[in-house]
Amino acid sequence: MSWLSEDNDEDEDKYADYEAKSRPNPKGNRARTKIRPEHKDAVTGRVLTVDRGRYLVLVGEGTPEEHEAIASRASELRKQPVVTGDRVDLVGDTSGVEGSLSRIVRIQERKTLLRRSADDSDEVERIIVANADQMLIVVSAANPEPRPRLVDRYLVAAFDAGITPILCITKTDLADPTEFLKNFVGLDIIVVQSAEDKWPLETLRALLSGHSTVAVGHSGVGKSTLVNALVPDAKRAIGRVNTVTGRGRHTSSSTISLRVGDGWIIDTPGVRSFGLGHVNPDSILRSFTDLAEIALECPRGCTHLPGSPDCAMIEQIGAGRLGDIGRYRLDSLQRLLSTLA
Numbered sequence: 004m005s006w007l008s009e010d011n012d013e014d015e016d017k018y019a020d021y022e023a024k025s026r027p028n029p030k031g032n033r034a035r036t037k038i039r040p041e042h043k044d045a046v047t048g049r050v051l052t053v054d055r056g057r058y059l060v061l062v063g064e065g066t067p068e069e070h071e072a073i074a075s076r077a078s079e080l081r082k083q084p085v086v087t088g089d090r091v092d093l094v095g096d097t098s099g100v101e102g103s104l105s106r107i108v109r110i111q112e113r114k115t116l117l118r119r120s121a122d123d124s125d126e127v128e129r130i131i132v133a134n135a136d137q138m139l140i141v142v143s144a145a146n147p148e149p150r151p152r153l154v155d156r157y158l159v160a161a162f163d164a165g166i167t168p169i170l171c172i173t174k175t176d177l178a179d180p181t182e183f184l185k186n187f188v189g190l191d192i193i194v195v196q197s198a199e200d201k202w203p204l205e206t207l208r209a210l211l212s213g214h215s216t217v218a219v220g221h222s223g224v225g226k227s228t229l230v231n232a233l234v235p236d237a238k239r240a241i242g243r244v245n246t247v248t249g250r251g252r253h254t255s256s257s258t259i260s261l262r263v264g265d266g267w268i269i270d271t272p273g274v275r276s277f278g279l280g281h282v283n284p285d286s287i288l289r290s291f292t293d294l295a296e297i298a299l300e301c302p303r304g305c306t307h308l309p310g311s312p313d314c315a316m317i318e319q320i321g322a323g324r325l326g327d328i329g330r331y332r333l334d335s336l337q338r339l340l341s342t343l344a
C-alpha cells in the first residue's frame with residue numbers, strides 16, 4: 004500500500020476489537036470506564052511528513068536501526084492534529100517494509116508549536132510544525148518583490164511561538180537588498196544573503212546544526228532552490244516564477260523534514276498569507292526584553308503604538324534611553340504590534 008493512499012481509515016479493521024472497547028457508551032454521556040491499553044511496547048519516532056492521513060515517521064533516530072515507518076493516526080487522536088516535527092509513539096508494524104502500517108497512539112509534549120490562524124485566504128487554523136526552535140524566513144530581494152509586512156507576520160508568529168527567527172534574503176543578484184533590510188535593523192536577528200550560484204551553504208549549515216529549523220516564505224522566493232542545495236537528495240520541486248505577475252507557482256505541497264548535518268530543516272509550502280488571530284501582543288513584547296522592562300512603567304492597557312497617551316516606551320526612548328538602536332527597536336516592535344491591531 005502506498006503511504007500516499009487517500010483512504011485514511013482502511014487500517015481501522017485491524018484494530019476493530021480495540022476500537023470497540025474504547026468507544027464511548029453510545030447511549031450515555033457517562034465518562035468512559037474502560038482503561039485504554041497503555042501501549043507499553045510503543046516505539047517513539049519523529050514525524051517527517053504528513054500526507055492525506057498517512058504519516059512518515061523516523062524510528063530509532065541516530066541508531067543503527069534507524070528507519071522510516073508509515074503510520075496512521077489512532078482514532079482516539081482523531082481530533083488532535085499530528086504534524087511534521089511531532090514526536091509520537093507508535094504501535095503495530097513499525098518495520099517500514101512495503102505494505103506495513105503502524106499507528107500513532109500518542110503525541111509527546113511539544114516544545115513549540117507554530118500555527119497560523121484562519122484568515123481571508125484560508126478559513127481553517129493550521130498547525131504548521133511542532134518542535135521547531137528556529138524559523139528561516141526566506142524573502143527575495145526581487146521577483147517577487149520583498150514584502151516587509153509579510154516578513155513582519157512571520158516574525159510575529161516566530162516570537163509568539165518562542166522560535167528564533169533568521170532572515171535569509173535570496174536573489175541578491177537581481178537587486179540590492181540594503182534598503183529592504185533597513186526595516187529589520189531594530190531586531191536582534193541574523194541575516195543571511197543568498198544569490199544565484201553563491202548559495203550561503205556553509206553559513207546555513209552552521210546555523211542549522213543541532214537545530215530544528217522551519218523554513219517559510221512566499222511562493223517563488225527560492226526556498227526550494229536553497230533547500231535543494233542544502234539537501235541535494237531532497238529533490239524539492241522548483242517552480243518557475245511567472246514573469247508577468249511575479250508570483251511563483253505552488254510547487255511544494257506538503258511540509259517535510261529533511262536532515263541537514265545533525266540538524267533538521269522543515270520545508271513548508273509557499274504561503275501568501277499568515278493569519279495571526281491567535282497571537283497575544285504580550286508574547287511579542289516579551290521577545291524585546293529591553294523594551295519590555297520599560298513597558299512596566301506604561302499605563303495599564305497601553306498599546307505602545309504611535310500616539311499612545313503616556314506610553315513610557317515612547318517617552319523614554321524618544322528622550323534617548325537605549326540610544327539610536329532603541330529607536331529602531333521601538334519602530335520594529337510597533338510595526339509588529341500593529342500587524343495585530
Ligand SMILES: Nc1nc2c(ncn2[C@@H]2O[C@H](COP(=O)(O)OP(=O)(O)OP(=O)(O)O)[C@@H](O)[C@H]2O)c(=O)[nH]1
Pocket residue numbers: 173174175176177197198199200220221222223224225226227228229240241242243244251252253254255272273274
Ligand atoms: N536570479 C535568481 N533566481 C533564483 C534564485 N534562487 C531561486 N531562483 C529562481 O526562482 C524561481 C523560484 O524558485 P523556487 O526555489 O521554486 O521558489 P520557492 O520559494 O521554493 O517557491 P515554491 O516552490 O512555490 O514555494 C526558480 O526559477 C529559481 O531558479 C537566486 O538566488 N537568484
Ligand SMILES: [Zn+2]
Pocket residue numbers: 298301302305306307308311313314315316317
Ligand atoms: Zn506603552
